[in-house]
Amino acid sequence: MSSQILHLQLTSMQLPNAIQTSAVGKGADDFSQIALSSQTTVRAGCDVVVHPPEPSEIVLHLENLGSRMLRLNVRVEGNFPAEWCRIGMEGYELAPRSRMDVVLYFQLPADFFETPELGTGQSLILDYHSRIHVNYTEEGTGRQLVETAGLNLYVRPRSLYPKFLPAVYREVDFIGRFLKIFEQAFEPSVQTLDVLWAYLDPMTAPQTLLPFLAHWVAWPIDRRWTLERQRYLIRSAVELYRWRGTRRGLRLYIHLYTDLPLDEHITREVDKHICIEEIRGEGFVLGNTRLGEDAMIGGGRPYHFIVRLRPQRPNQVDEQLVRHIIEQEKPAFCTYEIYIDALITNS
Incomplete structure (x- = not known):
């Protein structure tokens, strides 16, 4: 990626845990043709892993090795939608013997894995390949030249389970994607246990669980009460029982219904x-x-x-x-x- 006039270097801001060499899915043309199932495709260039909807960045370092001013134009061509990538530049001119950094921002939709538009017999594409083209014009001579660099974009879901594996297994991309299947099956149950307290609190519990919580404290569900009032009454049932028949208990009950101050x-x-x-x-x-x-x-x-x-x-x-x-x-x-x-x- 070196030239007598312009030198290019790509640096990913997110270091992948594994070498992304496996590919899944079908492309639309020769440029985006990707190997299926047991086959693998290795493309030369910088690798970047994107976890939707988290952003990822690649820095393109440009260095003018010549003695003339260069006017630059950077574009990315690949088999992924153009809206996934934004280019940030400090300017469009690069002075002799100076450097410039161009940032490529990649961000995919949050529902990338949930709503894929696939045709019959197609699989979801996870590996994308592209090239960065830097067109530049040399001031004074008018010469128009171009430098290119390869870029591999790998879309992966964020996974928790590989971090429990030894480092040698984390380097295999297939193992990470395979464990993601079990993670999607078991993680909802684990998350439910982590927030079990919220299911047992009448103020945060799902509406369908309120009759069960009311039965715990022997509180009758009255449909005349709004959902918000029912939550307050179930939470305060034990205290209402404790003060039943007293002025304090009656005032608290009326307060919970009317929202009038207790004063x-x-x-x-x-x-x-x-x-x-x-x-x-x-x-x-x-x-x-x-x-x-x-x-x-x-x-x-x-x-x-x-x-x-x-x-x-x-x-x-x-x-x-x-x-x-x-x-x-x-x-x-x-x-x-x-x-x-x-x-x-x-x-």
Whole structure:
């Protein structure tokens, strides 16, 4: 690849683990004809391995050995689609006794192995061969010359298993491609085990697994709840059981449904978005009761409480569902009232 005027040198930025000499598939013409099955084709030139969709680079080093300015034009001809390769140049002129680096960027589509367009009897082409042509014009003389270099492009899926083999076996390309078959079969199961925690968390588990997780905590699936609310309720089921029949448990349940704040930092109950007030009183006790303040003529309502909700946005609270929650959570002997304040908007 040397010349009296222009010297070429190719350097791959990704070093392959194996010498890529095997070829699979059929080409369209003599230039792209590739050997099948047990045959191998060896092409002289620089080798680059591409793992879709990861990018790969090759640096073309150019050196002007002459005494005149050279005007350059670099192009790549091969049996792969032109959009796979981009050429980056520092300029189009190379001064005498100076050097220039041209970068060739290769990147294949992410679905290269998933959606191949193959005809009947054809196999997926994995080995591509091309040549880099550097056309240059010598300033002053007008002479037009060309230098070429071979380039072999090998498309391989990224594989994990060869790294567990001794180095001597990693040097055989066939072994890497053969192990990839088993990797594609077993790796999904291995990845599932690595993220098993996500399958057991109601917030990240697949929707089809939610009934199973709900059964674990004996939580009934109610289709009136949205999917997001069901996830919150299943995750909080044990805590809801722990506080069932208490004001804290009822407030938490309503919070999980309506998304109204718990307001734990607010001391006064009447100032909270979910206000639950208990009606308390000693009744009529002679000598201790003040009419109009702590006594009620005609009797009171023992074990009675009032729920007042203050929504923050329209349609945030469904009264029928809130009543269902209260009926489910309150002690059987308690009575209650519910009020939903009107939403105030600034016009």
